[in-house]
Amino acid sequence: MADAVFLALTVITIGSAIAALELRSLIYGSIALMGTLGGIAGFFFLLDSPFVALFQLAVYVGSIAVLILFTVMLVRRELIFKNIEDRRRKFAGLALMLVTMVALGAVFLDSGIKTITTDEPAAEFRDIGMSFVTYYWPALILMALILAGSVTGSLVLAKREDVENDQRTS
Amino acid sequence: MSVIAPKFKLSEFVKSLLDNIFWVLLLMTIVGIPAVQIALFYIEMPVIHGELLTPFLALTWLADPTRLLPVIHALMATDFFRIAAFPGFGFAALLAAGTIFIERKMLAKLQLRVGPFYCGKIEGILQLMGDGLKLISKEIIIPAKADKPLFWAAPVLFVGAAAAFVALIPVAPGWVVADVDMGLLAVFAVIGFFPIITILSAWSANSKFPFIGGIRALFQMVSFEIPLILSLLGVVIVTGTLNLSEISASQSFFPWIVFLPVGAIVFFITMLAELERIPFDLPEAESEIVAGWLTEFSGMMYGLVQLGTYLKLYAFAALFVVLFLGGWNGPMVVPPFPEELLVGVEMGPVKVGPFPGLPLFDQAMLNGTFWFVIKTVGVIFFILLPRGVFPRIRIDMLLSLGWTKLIGLAFVNIFIALGLLYAGVLGPGGLQ
Numbered sequence: 001m002a003d004a005v006f007l008a009l010t011v012i013t014i015g016s017a018i019a020a021l022e023l024r025s026l027i028y029g030s031i032a033l034m035g036t037l038g039g040i041a042g043f044f045f046l047l048d049s050p051f052v053a054l055f056q057l058a059v060y061v062g063s064i065a066v067l068i069l070f071t072v073m074l075v076r077r078e079l080i081f082k083n084i085e086d087r088r089r090k091f092a093g094l095a096l097m098l099v100t101m102v103a104l105g106a107v108f109l110d111s112g113i114k115t116i117t118t119d120e121p122a123a124e125f126r127d128i129g130m131s132f133v134t135y136y137w138p139a140l141i142l143m144a145l146i147l148a149g150s151v152t153g154s155l156v157l158a159k160r161e162d163v164e165n166d167q168r169t170s
Numbered sequence: 171m172s173v174i175a176p177k178f179k180l181s182e183f184v185k186s187l188l189d190n191i192f193w194v195l196l197l198m199t200i201v202g203i204p205a206v207q208i209a210l211f212y213i214e215m216p217v218i219h220g221e222l223l224t225p226f227l228a229l230t231w232l233a234d235p236t237r238l239l240p241v242i243h244a245l246m247a248t249d250f251f252r253i254a255a256f257p258g259f260g261f262a263a264l265l266a267a268g269t270i271f272i273e274r275k276m277l278a279k280l281q282l283r284v285g286p287f288y289c290g291k292i293e294g295i296l297q298l299m300g301d302g303l304k305l306i307s308k309e310i311i312i313p314a315k316a317d318k319p320l321f322w323a324a325p326v327l328f329v330g331a332a333a334a335f336v337a338l339i340p341v342a343p344g345w346v347v348a349d350v351d352m353g354l355l356a357v358f359a360v361i362g363f364f365p366i367i368t369i370l371s372a373w374s375a376n377s378k379f380p381f382i383g384g385i386r387a388l389f390q391m392v393s394f395e396i397p398l399i400l401s402l403l404g405v406v407i408v409t410g411t412l413n414l415s416e417i418s419a420s421q422s423f424f425p426w427i428v429f430l431p432v433g434a435i436v437f438f439i440t441m442l443a444e445l446e447r448i449p450f451d452l453p454e455a456e457s458e459i460v461a462g463w464l465t466e467f468s469g470m471m472y473g474l475v476q477l478g479t480y481l482k483l484y485a486f487a488a489l490f491v492v493l494f495l496g497g498w499n500g501p502m503v504v505p506p507f508p509e510e511l512l513v514g515v516e517m518g519p520v521k522v523g524p525f526p527g528l529p530l531f532d533q534a535m536l537n538g539t540f541w542f543v544i545k546t547v548g549v550i551f552f553i554l555l556p557r558g559v560f561p562r563i564r565i566d567m568l569l570s571l572g573w574t575k576l577i578g579l580a581f582v583n584i585f586i587a588l589g590l591l592y593a594g595v596l597g598p599g600g601l602q
Binding site: 054069151 | 317320350351352355358359362369370373385388392395573574577
């Protein structure tokens, strides 16, 4: 059962990733990108970590993909595709992809990932949270600072002073 | 005299009914019964208690309540019943349909109008059924230059996402379709799908007004998702769980709105914005952009989007109840079942009962559902109320409200929750 689901998810993820790159329609390309991100969320579900999977869905499919869709809809397509790709660029891209994948695969296989046993119970998010507030507290503080900084920055960006009180009567 | 159907004649209406009955009986006699008998030649019926199960025997058993009631009881324990009928789609759609009618009638009363009046004898009570029939029988018109696959898929996806949201809501103890450990996170994930579906349907219509409405909806939903998520973190901090059933059960003594009123207010305002309701109904601003992103939908596609919208409204109101108003908790008002029903009664030589399969629902479930529905209807009333009172606000006011004020208030709420925990008011040693 898990193998069949894994295979189906792999096909969906890789297939929609290729579709996201190759489709001429930008909107359908970004929908295919959503398929890829959702497939990755499915992998997290298979790995018994629904916490990460739901965050993947909420953040990547729910926000990042919306951002990409929004950008694509507001930009005129002719401005992006000025140069038409030729055959040489295509083959160079394929060769680059193959080299990268082989190199990454070699690194993964060499790292001893085959000897890991998978009998251990899945890490629970409560334990992760506990270790974040005890041993790894500097990382937590750092993340909190970055998040607070980004939220403050977005608030500053969203606050526009220039059109203040122009249209109000009072 | 009514002018709705001026050529209506009762005799012709009765004649048409009788005609239909005649044709049904005729076709059943000539085609139906022989078809069933031919089919029975080829189907092997099972043998139960040494008796061959014939259709006649099956119908006899179904007419016997002592055999039928356990079947119904077993049916109610299945997942199908939960998804389709009680805590899932059917229950929510019933409440949503009621909401549509109440909204129209209440809005009319607020504005000194009459509202739906003619359809049905009493206060236009059949108006909803008439609207549904009209929507089903209308032609679906697709714009010529629309992106057809996306345009067809959008209403279905919208209803699907709303139904997924409904499936996460616990209605009574143990009565929830999907009791997920990370229920609240799943809610956030499902909410994230609505802006995508909205903007895709708006784009695929290839028309001016839907696109403007879709862009507005995207702005509004994405910017109000952040205060929505932040305002619910306070409840997660004080309960220490993300499971909606556990959050609901943790409020048996007091609802969290007592301790976290700021979070409840922020959540209510963001809820209005996520539902695109007045005063935040910019995506559907009918006086500016026809009907916003719904402009090009016609017939049952529009009906599906409306159904999804009201399912979403029910789900948000129910989420407010579960998180802040105590969910199914409330004083026990359902009387206990009579003893004779459970153990049976002896009348001289005749002993009746106990009836297998009775009672169909236990007392706690009935009581929980009662309080849940009362509270949800109250919250829905408060969601509908601003529509009769407030004007629509400008989009820059909406965005500045979301990004500056509500996010700040949501952080205040989080600090209140942390303060309550660290001061020992809640948590171990405190009230709970």
